[in-house]
Amino acid sequence: MKTTIVQEGKVKLIVPNSKYKLDSKMPVFYNPVMKLNRDISVILLKALDFKGKAVDIMSASGARAVRLKKELGSGIEVTANDLNPSARKLMKKNAVLNKVTLHITSENAESKFGTFDYIDVDPFGTPVPYLDAAVKSLRNNGILAVTATDTSNLCGTYPAACFRKYGAKPLRNELMNEIGIRILMKKVQEVGAQYEIALTPIFCHTSSHYMRVYFRAKQGADRADAILKEHGFFKKAGPLWLGKLWDEELVEKMNAQNFGYETEQLIYTIKQEAKIHTLGFFDLHRLAKDKRIKHLPKINEVIYKLIDKGFKASRTHFNMNAIRTNASEKDVLKFIDLA
Ligand SMILES: C[S@@+](CC[C@H](N)C(=O)[O-])C[C@H]1O[C@@H](n2cnc3c(N)ncnc32)[C@H](O)[C@@H]1O
Incomplete structure (x- = not known):
């Protein structure tokens, strides 16, 4: 060999x-x-x-x-x-x-x-x-x-x-x-x-x-x-x-x-993500496609907004486009709009 x-x-x-x-x-x-x-x-x-x-x-x-x-x-x-x-x-x-x-x-x-x-x-x-x-x-x-x-x-x-x-x-x-x-x-x-x-x-x-x-x-x-x-x-x-x-x-x-x-x-x-006990996460690209969102903010901006409002939120190593959070989909969508 x-x-x-x-x-x-x-x-x-x-x-x-x-x-x-x-x-x-x-x-x-x-x-x-x-x-x-x-x-x-x-x-x-x-x-x-x-x-x-x-x-x-x-x-x-x-x-x-x-x-x-x-x-x-x-x-x-x-x-x-x-x-x-x-x-x-x-x-x-x-x-x-x-x-x-x-x-x-x-x-x-x-x-x-x-x-x-x-x-x-x-x-x-x-x-x-x-x-x-x-x-x-x-x-x-x-x-x-x-x-x-x-x-x-x-x-x-x-x-x-x-x-x-x-x-x-x-x-x-x-x-x-x-x-x-x-x-x-x-x-x-x-x-x-x-x-x-x-x-x-x-x-x-x-x-x-x-x-x-x-x-x-x-x-x-x-x-x-x-x-x-x-x-x-x-x-x-x-x-x-x-x-x-x-x-x-x-x-x-x-x-x-x-x-x-x-x-x-x-x-x-x-x-970061180990502190958030959720099953699954929100993929922003998927949300943008499903909800026809044209301008997607940067992932970190959405994460900061969520944390600012008292939610837990972080990236997940499972998916580069996603956020692990205890917020609901409705809340995540709200912060995509606000970010
Ligand atoms: C993916 S490699 C292991 C890689 C190693 N752990 C590393 O970190 O480099 C799988 C190894 O399993 C050995 N192997 C396959 N079947 C086996 C068995 N039934 N019992 C023991 N070793 C086996 C193969 O010879 C091979 O070297």
């Missing part, structure tokens, strides 16, 4: 060079775009002051595993797992290059693989085949992180596939990213509930081609039942998670400084 060395976060990584096409046929998968995804896992675990056993169950080059070990300091034991033998070789090299100790394993992520306080599920496409094993391998109070790259299912391009995999109807409109992530949450929570584990979302984001959700696990049938009670429908979409998308206190502690512009911006926006 032809390799090159890249810098990501506080580590250097040996990865396949640019002659390989970025797809699942790469000898070992490495996607630089997922730096943001990996940054957030580091930032979130730091904010939680995480100590314990962590596993990246599909570790590929070991990028995330090496970063967790290096950037979280002492108190964390990291396992990097992958079925691909070339991946295992590369993880070893990356651990040596960065002078960190990793436990390197080659378990099938579809069956229970140990007991961990943090489990990262980052597959090609849908995470559904790996959820059962991940939930069973999670300690009480543990954190489960799940990536889904089958956003075309979750966002309604292929509703039949969404129904098959996630047991829910998606939406194909301006709300699709939030609705999709709520469907993903519902699915993971259902798997948890089967084992009397309540999975409460603590953080999530949709970025480029993927969705990412983080849960805190608590054992208990009553707790799991309470989670299921927060499943329901929105418009024609669902069932989906109707509860909070972020743990505000945790989000407040997340510090993205020095992680680069993209990561800092994402955390900045989520810090």
